[in-house]
Amino acid sequence: MEYKRTLEEAPEALQRFLAPFMEQLTTKNLGNTVELMTEDERAELERLLGLMIEPPRSFAPYSF
Known part of the structure; x- marks a missing residue:
């Protein structure tokens, strides 16, 4: 959930940062x-741009 929220907030975070x-x-x-x-x-800046560019990672059910 934290990862998804971070991805969703990345554009706003980038604007605030810049x-x-x-x-x-x-x-x-x-x-x-x-x-x-x-x-x-x-x-x-690279971290924020990476969050916006990278597609969300899909997690396999047995990855944990």
Whole structure:
């Protein structure tokens, strides 16, 4: 359930994460935003983007 909720909330979480960076830019695009980020912030961006891009994982009944 937690995994599904995280996937559903990913687009909103990405918007909240990017908002402070976008406010600092005159030309607002993702490439310019990445230049302002620290290494840890880039890792968080990759995690959020991965949640939005990866299809949900199906779990086999005997996988546990």
